[in-house]
Amino acid sequence: xxxxxxxxxxxxxxxxxxxxxxxxxxxxxxxxxxxxxxxxxxxxxxxxxxxxxxxxxxxxxxxxxxxxxxxxxxxxxxxxxxxxxxxxxxxxxxxxxxxxxxxxxxxxxxxxxxxxxxxxxxxxxxxxxxxxxxxxxxxxxxxxxxxxxxxxxxxxxxxxxxxxxxxxxxxxxxxxxxxxxxxxxxxxxxxxxxxxxxxxxxxxxxxxxxxxxxxxxxxxxxxxxxxxxxxxxxxxxxxxxxxxxxxxxxxxxxxxxxxxxxxxxxxxxxxxxxxxxxxxxxxxxxxxxxxxxxxxxxxxxxxxxxxxxxxxxxxxxxxxxxxxxxxxxxxxx
Amino acid sequence: xxxxxxxxxxxxxxxxxxxxxxxxxxxxxxxxxxxxxxxxxxxxxxxxxxxxxxxxxxxxxxxxxxxxxxxxxxxxxxxxxxxxxxxxxxxxxxxxxxxxxxxxxxxxxxxxxxxxxxxxxxxxxxxxxxxxxxxxxxxxxxxxxxxxxxxxxxxxxxxxxxxxxxxxxxxxxxxxxxxxxxxxxxxxxxxxxxxxxxxxxxxxxxxxxxxxxxxxxxxxxxxxxxxxxxxxxxxxxxxxxxxxxxxxxxxxxxxxxxxxxxxxxxxxxxxxxxxxxxxxxxxxxxxxxxxxxxxxxxxxxxxxxxxxxxxxxxxxxxxxxxxxxxxxxxxxx
DNA sequence: GCCGCACATGAAAAGGCTTTCATGAAAAGT
DNA sequence: ACTTTTCATGAAAGCCTTTTCATGTGCGGC
Numbered sequence: 001x002x003x004x005x006x007x008x009x010x011x012x013x014x015x016x017x018x019x020x021x022x023x024x025x026x027x028x029x030x031x032x033x034x035x036x037x038x039x040x041x042x043x044x045x046x047x048x049x050x051x052x053x054x055x056x057x058x059x060x061x062x063x064x065x066x067x068x069x070x071x072x073x074x075x076x077x078x079x080x081x082x083x084x085x086x087x088x089x090x091x092x093x094x095x096x097x098x099x100x101x102x103x104x105x106x107x108x109x110x111x112x113x114x115x116x117x118x119x120x121x122x123x124x125x126x127x128x129x130x131x132x133x134x135x136x137x138x139x140x141x142x143x144x145x146x147x148x149x150x151x152x153x154x155x156x157x158x159x160x161x162x163x164x165x166x167x168x169x170x171x172x173x174x175x176x177x178x179x180x181x182x183x184x185x186x187x188x189x190x191x192x193x194x195x196x197x198x199x200x201x202x203x204x205x206x207x208x209x210x211x212x213x214x215x216x217x218x219x220x221x222x223x224x225x226x227x228x229x230x231x232x233x234x235x236x237x238x239x240x241x242x243x244x245x246x247x248x249x250x251x252x253x254x255x256x257x258x259x260x261x262x263x264x265x266x267x268x269x270x271x272x273x274x275x276x277x278x279x280x281x282x283x284x285x286x287x288x289x290x291x292x293x294x295x296x297x298x299x300x301x302x303x304x305x306x307x308x309x310x311x312x313x314x315x316x317x318x319x320x321x322x323x324x325x326x327x328x329x330x331x332x333x
Numbered sequence: 334x335x336x337x338x339x340x341x342x343x344x345x346x347x348x349x350x351x352x353x354x355x356x357x358x359x360x361x362x363x364x365x366x367x368x369x370x371x372x373x374x375x376x377x378x379x380x381x382x383x384x385x386x387x388x389x390x391x392x393x394x395x396x397x398x399x400x401x402x403x404x405x406x407x408x409x410x411x412x413x414x415x416x417x418x419x420x421x422x423x424x425x426x427x428x429x430x431x432x433x434x435x436x437x438x439x440x441x442x443x444x445x446x447x448x449x450x451x452x453x454x455x456x457x458x459x460x461x462x463x464x465x466x467x468x469x470x471x472x473x474x475x476x477x478x479x480x481x482x483x484x485x486x487x488x489x490x491x492x493x494x495x496x497x498x499x500x501x502x503x504x505x506x507x508x509x510x511x512x513x514x515x516x517x518x519x520x521x522x523x524x525x526x527x528x529x530x531x532x533x534x535x536x537x538x539x540x541x542x543x544x545x546x547x548x549x550x551x552x553x554x555x556x557x558x559x560x561x562x563x564x565x566x567x568x569x570x571x572x573x574x575x576x577x578x579x580x581x582x583x584x585x586x587x588x589x590x591x592x593x594x595x596x597x598x599x600x601x602x603x604x605x606x607x608x609x610x611x612x613x614x615x616x617x618x619x620x621x622x623x624x625x626x627x628x629x630x631x632x633x634x635x636x637x638x639x640x641x642x643x644x645x646x647x648x649x650x651x652x653x654x655x656x657x658x659x660x661x662x663x664x665x666x
Numbered sequence: 667g668c669c670g671c672a673c674a675t676g677a678a679a680a681g682g683c684t685t686t687c688a689t690g691a692a693a694a695g696t
Numbered sequence: 697a698c699t700t701t702t703c704a705t706g707a708a709a710g711c712c713t714t715t716t717c718a719t720g721t722g723c724g725g726c
Contacts, residue, residue, distance in 0.1 A: 075407060093424055280583055353685095387712065675719085696697100
C-alpha cells in the first residue's frame, strides 16, 4: 500500500504538500495540485488511518451503543444514523449493552478506548449521573431516547408523556372510561413518562385515576401476557388496555385470545412503539409510533454539530403519533 | 491521557518494558511486572489505539457489512458476531450496503480503508468474482449467507436447498400435491437454491414439476402479495404455497385474506427465515428457520481463525429446520 | 530599480507505540 | 575461578501523517 512519501516522490513535491492537497488545509498552486492528484490516482493512495489518527488525534469514527442489537428498534435507529454519517465519511463502531448495567458501562468504555470522535448512546440501565459525566467529558456524546435535564441539549428523545396521553386519549375518544395500563418496569424513565401521560389524559377527561387499573411488568411478551391476565382478573370491568410497548401488547393479545376474549369487541388495546410486528398482528395493533429513523438522523446531526461540522438546526424532542389500526373499538358512552 | 512514557517513568523502567508487560510478548521479571502494572493502574493508562495501529499495522477491529441494518435478519446475526468478538477485545465496524450494488462495494472499500483486521461480508448484489478476489486479497474475509465454490471455506451458509426441500416435504406430508412456489429474485442464489429444493422434493415424491406453479417476485410483502394473487388466478387448483421468505408470506396472507381465502383451511402456507414476525401472524406462520445467531458466532470464529487466533473447529454449512405453526393444514390424499 | 510582502513549498518535529538490536548481569558449564 | 550462555532490560529506529516554522521566489509599491 502506497504511502504519502511515495506519492510525494512521484509528484516531485514534499509529503507536506501532498497532505495539503488532500486535506485542503492550505492553498496549493494549481499546477502542483494536479500533479499530486495524478500521483495519488496512479498509486491508488489511501491515507493510513492510524498515522492520521496519531497526528490529528481524531479517528473519523463514532461509536454507537444500543441496548440490544437484536431489538427491533435498533435497526431503524441505526439506519438513520448511518444515513447521515456515511456521507460525512464517518464510520460506525458498534457495541451493544444487552440491557445490562455492567455491560452498558463496558460498552461505552470499550468505545472510548478506541478513541472514537464521538458517541451516540442508547442506554437503559445506566444512571443519569454517569451519563451526565459522560456528556460533560472530553468526547462529544449524544444520548438517545432519554432526557436528562442537566444535559438536555445532548439528548434526542420522544415525548413519552405525550405518547401516553395520545394512547389514552384515543381510548377515551372511543368512549372508554375504564382503561387499564400495563407499564414497563418503572425503573425506566420511558415507562414512567408513559404512565404519567396515561394519568394526565384520564384526569384531563375527568376520569379518576385508579391504581388498581395499573400494573407494572417487564417489557416483553410474557410480561404483557401475565400482566393483562392479572389485571382483568382483578378488574374485569375494564374495557380497554394500554400497554407500554408492542411486545407486551402482542403477548397480551395472545393470552386474551386463549381466554376467548375478543379484540377489539370485548376489549380494546393500544400498544407503543409501532414496532414492525404491530402491523402483522391480527387484528393489527393500534399503537404509538416514534419516528426512529428521523431520530437516528437527528442524533447523528447533533453529534456532527458537536464535532465541529456545520451544525444543522436540530429538534431534540420528537412527537410520537398515534397509528390507528384495528384493536380499538368504540364503546357506548 | 497518560502515555506509555509516563507509565515507564513512574515504574522506573523503559517504555519497551511497559509494552512487553502489556502485550506479553517477552517475559519480564515478575518484580518489574508488578511495578509496571501498578503504574498502569495508578495512571489509568490505556494504550493509544492509533499509535498501536501504526506500529503493528493492525486495528483490533473488524468490519461487518450487511445488506440492510434494518432487516430483521441483521440483528440476530450481528448479535452472534458480537458475542464472540467482544470478549476477544475486537470491536465491530459497521456498514450497510442497502442491497445496492454500488453501495455494497463502497461499504467494503470504506471498511478496508479503515484498515480493519478482517471483514465479515453479507452481500446480496456483488458478484462472485468480486468476492473471490476479496477473499483472496490480503485482508481476512468471511462471507456470510452465500456459498461460493472456489472459496467455500470462507463461507458460512445455510443449506437453502435443504430448506426448500423441508418446506415442500412438509406440505407433501400433509397430503398436498398441487403446491405453488413464489421465489425471490432468481438473481439471488438463495432464491435459486430454495427453488431447487422445492423442485427436488416434488420430484422425490413423484409429483411432476409444473412451471406454471412457480412465479418469481421480490423479497418483500408487496412482492409476496402480488405473486400469490397472480399464481392463484393462473392456477386456482393450488392447495398450498411455499414462499421464499416470511415477508412475502406475510404479504400473501394479507392479500389472500382480503380475497376471503382462509388460511390454512383453503390454502396452506410455508414461509422461510422464521423472522420475528412469523410468530405473530395470525395464524402463526409455519416456516423454515436459519440459526442466525449461531451463524454469526461461527462467522466470527472463522474470522478469528483467519486472524491467527486459535481457531475452533467450525461448521460452514448450517441446516435450517422447519418450525411448525398454524398455516399448514392436512389435505385428503 | 530596490525593499518588503505575500505566497507556495520544503524541512523537520511530533504523535505514542512496537520491536530489533545491543548490553550488562546473572546463571550455567568446565 | 573463568568462560559461555541465558535472561532481563534499555536505547533507538520505525510506522505515516500532520503541522509549525523557515525559506525562497516573484511581485507590487515606492
